Amino acid sequence: MRYLLPLSILILAGATGQLSAATFGKCKFNTETMAFAGTPGEQASCLLRKVKILGNVDATPAQLPSNLAGFIGQPVTVSKPKLRQAISGQGLTEAGLGGSxxxxxxxxxxxxxxxxxxxxxxxxxxxxxxFGNVAQFPADIDTSNQVNRLDGFKSPSNAKAHIFLNRRGEIYVGHDFGVPWRATKLEQQIGTLSRGMFLHIENVQPRRKHPSQPDGNAPTPGFSVAQYDRLALLYLMASMRAQTGLVPAFHAAIDQGLSDGHDDPQNFSLEDFDAAFGRLLASVS
Structure with a gap:
């Protein structure tokens, strides 16, 4: 599909066709600063706005819950040995969670x-x-093999994210977090400049047919406790590697305002994610 850039962005293109400085999306990613507008907390408030059916994103900035609000953009002070102990205590490895x-x-x-x-x-x-026209999702949605199989993401052509995380908390690593990757329309529009600025985590979530959108109608709750717990661990590990609290973001909010944007994640609970992150921080403090 051909993506059309706003005229204001096209004007900024130099004679070589390379973009000089431009902003993309509703949260205003700037190709000179390589960041969205505002402080890390303000960026997160824009990028974590609730995603609704048909890709509609709330206009109001998200209210950051306490654990995330105190962590985003701040130096990571968590003890690496204690985090490693927590990882091994769950029978996990660093390589199986995106890298060392x-x-x-x-x-x-x-x-x-x-x-x-x-x-x-x-x-x-x-x-x-x-699940098409099925009236209800399976009662065992969080444990079902039909829902939670990760095989389909394991070929190189399908590993379109760094991490694939199912509702049982199981993970397939498509790419180490040290590998530059792109998985949003915004990154595709910007090109190689943005490749490597974003880490991508795909969470398994089934859909049913929706009268307005074939792959709409997600389950409620949208994700399992195991997913939130594992997502919190991935977020802390990636932030430790960055030595600062990364800015969490929703795919749909990143692509808002761009053609052919997405509608995920549906029914994501920022409060449940924050609670899982708080439990993790307490366990390694």
Whole structure:
């Protein structure tokens, strides 16, 4: 599909066709600063606005819950040995959670050493499997093999995110967090400059047929406790590698205002994510 840039952005293109400085999306990603507008907290408030059916995103900035509000954009002071102990205590490995805590994250401009390190932790949902006209989702939605299989994401052509996380809390690592990757329309429009600034986490969430949108109508609650717990761990690990609290963001909010944007994650509870993050912080403090 051909993506059309606003005239104001096209005017900023130089004679070589390369963009000089431009802003993209409702939250105003700037290609010079390689960041959205505002402080890290203000960016998160814009990027975590509730996503509703058909890709509608709330106009009002999100109210950041306490644990996230005190962490985003701040130096990470969590003890690395204690976090490692928590990881191994759950029978997990760093490699199975996106890579070593000692390794840096990806950098912008496809890992250009002069570019900033990744700043954004992007929360997606898979919008699959789709149950079509089925009246109800399976009663065992959080444990069902039909819902939670990760095989389909394991081929190189389907590993379109860094992490795939199912409702049982199981993970498939498509790419280490040190690998620059793109998975939003905004990144596609900007090009290589933004490649490496965003980390992408796909959360398994089925859909049913909706009268207005074939892959609409997500379950309520949207995600499982195991997913929120594992997502909190991934977020803390990625932030530790960045040495600062990353800015969490919803896919739909990033792409809002761009053609052919997405509608995920549906029914995401910022409060449940924050509670899971608070439990994790308490366990490693």
């Amino acid at each position: 805590l000692d390794a840096p994250l990806s950098r912008g401009n496809t890992n250009n050493p002069q570019a900033p390190m990744a700043r954004y932790f992007v929360i997606h949902d898979t919008s699959s499997p789709n």
